[in-house]
Amino acid sequence: MSAKHLNYLSSEQALADFAVLIKDLKKTLPGAQKSPVIAIGGSYGGMLAAWLRMKYPSSVAGALAASAPILQFIVPCGEFYRVVTHDFTISSANCSSSIRRSWPAIERFAATAEGLQWMSLTFGLCAPLKSPEDVFAFKAWLQETWVNLAMVDYPYEANFLQPLPAWPVKVACKHLQFTAGASDRELLYGISQAVRVYYNHTGAAACLNTSQTGTSSLGYLGWFYQSCTEMVMPMCTDGIQDMFEPEPWNFQAFSDECFNTFGVRPRQDWAETVYGGRDIRAHSNIIFSNGNLDPWISGGVTHSMSESVVAILVDGGAHHLDLRYNNEHDPESVIKTRTLEVRYFKEWIRQAARTLRSES
Structure with a gap:
């Protein structure tokens, strides 16, 4: 990897790529033009899912951000x-x-x-x-x-x-x-x-x-x-x-x-500046799920901000357990979490459908 190409490796570039991809897929896939999209991701992918809903709300109707430590930049280091x-x-x-x-x-x-x-x-x-x-x-x-x-x-x-x-x-x-x-x-x-x-x-x-x-x-x-x-x-x-x-x-x-490795120096407060840190109450339709065994819960959103920016705790859950396949040994907490997540998905899809009808 050269520094020249690594310059494109940023969350902002990834979000823009997703937004362009969604728009292109809706144009080219038969029947997809009016289909609502929900962003789902775990870990860094969960961070991107949440940020995609925040930065490109017209591209996705909602987001599930599992084990997404979007606050890890600002919590105590220990x-x-x-x-x-x-x-x-x-x-x-x-x-x-x-x-x-x-x-x-x-x-x-x-x-x-x-x-x-x-x-x-x-x-x-x-x-x-x-x-x-x-x-x-x-x-x-x-x-x-x-x-x-x-x-x-x-x-x-x-x-x-x-x-x-x-x-x-x-x-x-x-x-x-x-x-x-x-x-x-x-x-x-x-x-x-x-x-x-x-x-x-x-x-x-x-x-x-x-x-x-x-x-x-x-x-x-x-x-x-x-x-x-x-x-x-x-x-x-x-x-x-x-x-x-x-x-x-x-x-x-x-x-x-x-600097010694890549020839760059970090922007210490940039993530908080560009994505808002804890002040995300103005956004909507985002689920933050965290397992209490996952170390990354330390930087996760663990309290609901509003009726549509919600936090779900998976008791006995490790890193994005809710995104893994069903297993007979799943704790009851993750089974209930998945059911609740799907319930939110259905409501977001209904909301998007109502918006489309009102605009047509």
Whole structure:
């Protein structure tokens, strides 16, 4: 990807493309000219769905924005990782505290060549840990693993990011029920087994690659570029209200990383400026659905703004569970959510039909 082409990678360009596409489809598809359109999306796609209704209300009659963190730009930087921690805390006693204690344990093992070798073998790493830089990357890999497990904590087997068992956080936490008296070796062995729930549930992996987290199919490079231009989402950890090593949000360091990678610097407040932040009451016909297990609920709209800008909470739901196929293990909350969403869709279609009749 060249910077020349990455310039087109923006939410504003995507919304304009969708608006043009809808107009063209209505012209070219038989019978589609007067058909109402509803935008549906999850995660970033959910953000685009909501923004499409806001910016191009004549193009779509309504929008379902599932797990869409449109407020992540302006919420406290630690909220995201607090939700991750809460997921592990409620899944098993001592689970999140075991993960919190693993970081200094890793550092103690990393202080010797024997410790580095033991960790490399115990975790079954494809490339052994040899340097402080390797250890830093290893810990970042672990942190993202815990985040991803929380995000896809579905009540049935799924392979959205990786092939995973039902309730993967609970499965991982079975290996992390240590009390404060556990040795570093016991603790890190448990961590190695918990990590395998995410990376080797099928047993097919010969080794674990710390340069991969199972999200490559989601277009990480593209998202990083957008983070470096318009999607600035402050993230931080404190090691107290969350289970991670303390890391403050440093906008200048982030900006420098963006410049070194892409030759651009982020517009820190642009997303709030162009899309309105919390002040979206003037809009209409948007559903914001969020699962309370999904870390991205930290930046989601969780309270209804009006009769037609509504928020739905999916109890026991992870990342856009309501958009996934029906499953016999679906919680009652997501079944009711889908029914309510369809009810809104039908009402929006009726509204659009009435508007068309009044204009003809």
